Amino acid sequence: MGKIYCILFLSFSVAFGAWGNGNYVFGSAGPEFCIETPHPGIGSAGNKKNKIADMPVLSPSDLPGALISRSDVYVGGALWGLINGAADLYYEYGFDRMALQEIELEGENLRLELYRMECPVGAYGIFSVSVHGCAEGGPASTGYCINRFQYQLYSGNYYLSIINYSGSDKAREISLLAAELLSNRISGPLAGLPGMFNKQPVAGYTDNIRLIRGIIGVRNVIPGLAHLFETIDDFEIWHLGFEDDAGQQEIMLVKSRGSQPLPEAGAVAEGMSMAGYAARETGGQVVAVMSAGFARSNELLDSIFISP
Amino acid sequence: MNNGRRRFFKLFAAGSLGAGLTPVFPSSLSGIAPDQPVETNIADALKFPRNENSMPGKYPGRVVRVDDEKSISDGTINEEAVYNMLDGGMQNLGDCNDVRDAWRQFVSPGEKIGLKVNPIGGKLLSTSHALVRSVISQLEQSGIARDDIMIFDRRMQQLRETGFTPENYPGIAIAGTEHVDESGSYYDENGELYSLSLIDRDWYYRADCEMEYDDYMLPFMVNQGKYSYFSKIVTQQLDKIINLPIMKNAGASVTLCLKNLGYGVITNTSRLHADLWAETSAQVCAFPPVRDKVVLNIADGIKGCYDGGPGANPQFFTDYKMLLLSTDPVAMDVVGYDIIIGKRIEMGRQAGFFDVGMKKMELAAGYGLGVADRDRIDLRKIVKG
Structure with missing residues (x-):
């Protein structure tokens, strides 16, 4: 998000360097530490089509019969344009980019938001403050949380939210399918807990x-x-x-x-x-x-x- | 981000501010609120004389709460119920037996009337069409011509996405300061942001902090620097404004009347969020284009949220099944705050009530925009259905 980020991330790099020696315990597949760096897309207009190619998204072939009415990627400060002040929270966790898709299948409408953060710990962080009262799953123990209207998970650098508009069994079934498809494409080391x-x-x-x-x-x-x-x-x-x-x-x-x-x-x-x-x-x-x-x-x- | 953002702030000790930067204002009007980190031009706003329409309007401290259990069921809003809730609420607010008389206390034929909706939560959690259509219907019954009504917000794109379109509202003007054309471009054929022609450089909120925006962000901020300009929609195009926020939390506070206006009618807002959130919400409302035009606030609480706001996370949605009506945005925010924060506590999202959540209401009360003292709020409750 402009020059401010450049200043900020330099300081992050210094601070993060010490984490590997602290009391952090990462999963066995995890890195010893993750350095948050200036985002390459920040400060340039970029090309939306190229950017979306950088993100794992669903295509019509993934969900036969589905209508994907929207596929956008929000990079850098553009998240502000989508969710206004709520974006600030994502930036605190090292927001990199977000793919938004709206999908209609069998009369059900889904909104998929896939956030890529700069480090797994950022993905865990935004996930941890976004879930509540999981009907299935448990935030840290399973990495996912399912409610009637929403499916949330984190994996590697990604936080995924799938919202369905009806809360029906069919909508949840489609959400689960979409989540499975995407989760296979976003696997990565998980952030560990202190x-x-x-x-x-x-x-x-x-x-x-x-x-x-x-x-x-x-x-x-x-x-x-x-x-x-x-x-x-x-x-x-x-x-x-x-x-x-x-x-x-x-x-x-x-x-x-x-x-x-x-x-x-x-x-x-x-x-x-x-x-x-x-x-x-x-x-x-x-x-x-x-x-x-x-x-x-x-x-x-x-x-x-x-x-x- | 805060680290970087704050490098652009100039922090002033209160003493040096009074001595060096605002010599023409008496200390009581200095442009800084208690604990406010940076100087703003709130003092300029407070110098403008008030008029009969100025906040808190006709009924300071009066808030009408209308509940109806049947207003929503399984996520579907009952528009007839909402219409009747609005009808009953307006009559109670205006102390009259004819809803047309109630509306005519606030608006008159020939005036340009703006409906400030809140579409930021997308299709899931924005000002409901049931409420907006009910307001329009009752305005028309009260003699307001359809072509004198405008639905507006900062974000044209979000208005479209949430169904505030000419197709759904024939004859009603739809406007967003951050204008985007049908092709999805924020720029005109000359490469200029459309929004630059929609801001009024004579009216601005100045805060001594700034932030640089990248190319992705600029269309949503319109300009950089220390100035946030008011939209011409409010300064030039409208005579009266009806504020239609939705009952949502913002952390341990709420995004109701003051926030929907404060951040909904100016540019360059990102710089104001982390450090001047309460100040901006209150101070922007003290400027005449807002203070003297917003004659009525109707909070949509049929469906709202108690966490995750101002975004839309369904697990935090709740059916409050109510409308709040008031001419006083501060009193309404206090009443809404008690309801929404109470829900947060009930649901385990917050341990108790904290002073930080009331700051914007207290600031706004200090600027004469309404009543924040609960002992002075006249809360009237109606149960429908």
Whole structure:
């Protein structure tokens, strides 16, 4: 999205370089780290037909009898033209380009949005904040989420959303077929979760993890903390909320992606307005645990904390 | 993106702002709101004298909520129910027994009337045709000629995609500031953006931040720099505006009256989103082309969302099954905020109410655009069906 991006991505590259040595645990097929780079299409008008060739999309032969009434690719700042201010959130996660297709088959209408992000972690991030109440699937454990009107999945650098307009069984069936066709073309290494989320007792709740980037993400997901992050440019928050026998608990891993200092650990925890918190700040990251009592929070923090 | 964006911001301490940049204005009119990160020209807007149509209009603080369980079923909107909800709501708002009298309190024959819809959510979640058709029908019954009515938004392409077309609305003007021709081009035969001829350079919202746009983005922003120009649609082509937002969240806040106007009638908005969202929503509405022309707000809450807004993610859709009506955009946003954020909390998307979500309403109230104090809001509830 213009010159601003160029400045931004240079700083990303520096910040990301350290991730491979931190407490990130990627899937076995995953890269040690992914560098977000300036998008080659940004700053030039490009050619829509060439751009769409760069994206895995469905063709009429994939779905015999289907009418593909729309096939567009949105590159760089063009996403703004499609979804206006909602685009800002995608840019925070390293938006590269998006293919939009509208398909009619057997009287059912589908809208396919395939987002390519610059890194798998960005694809996971936008997926994690876009799913809710999955009737089938689980965000982190399966990589997909199915609801009556929507099928969402992430794979490699891609986040896919298929919306059907009727919610009928037939529409869901066609959505599933379209998703299968596309998922075969977008496979790639999955982003892993920070290692602390693989430890007990939180490992069973990973479907609740959301990756929040940027102030807009904070305002959306944890608005009570927005005031702490308004002036910080580059950061991300891994947020997990869950409930077990000890009651409601929240864990946040706040990581700096730039040079600005993070909010103090205590301030992060206090912002969650829970009874007891424990927090640790080290190596450019803050881990905060909130629960109904200090003792439980400290215990949980001891269990999951990994020194960077 | 914030990192890059913020490099273009000039941050001012309040003291230096008052001393160095706005010497002609008294401190109470300085162009900066509490906690506002950058200077804007809101002070210029506040100097214009108000008139009888200025926000909050005829009934400050009054909000009518009309509920009807039958207004939507299995995703299909019942247009007859919506018509009757609008009818009842208008009579209650206007304290009268004839809906025509109610409408005539706000609009008169011969005036050019604009309907500001919100098509950003696409076919799935935009201002419903059931509501727009009901408004047009009741306007016509009240003596407004069909060819004096215009449906408008920033985005011509989205108006078309969501069915706001001459075919569906014969005799009604359809206009978008970001004009795109039938071939899909935003540029005329001379290579100029069509939209450049549709912006009014005499009216602008200036904010001391800027952002450079690539070739993909420029048609949707129209111009770069520190100025956001008002559309001629609102400054020149219309006499009155009826605001028809849809009940959607925007993070922990809402995109109702103020946002639909604030970001819907000016150019160069991307730079304003992350850091001046609340300010822009409130301050743009304080400029006379908006403040003095928007006489009525009708929020479409038949179908809305509680998360994912202003986009359209179906798992977050909900049937609120209601309309909200008010001349006061601030009071309506507060009422809508309580409903939408309440739903977010109920659905586990948010832990509680947070002050950050109310900021734009409080700013707007400070500019005299309406009532944000819940104790002063007269919420009238009607149940239909």
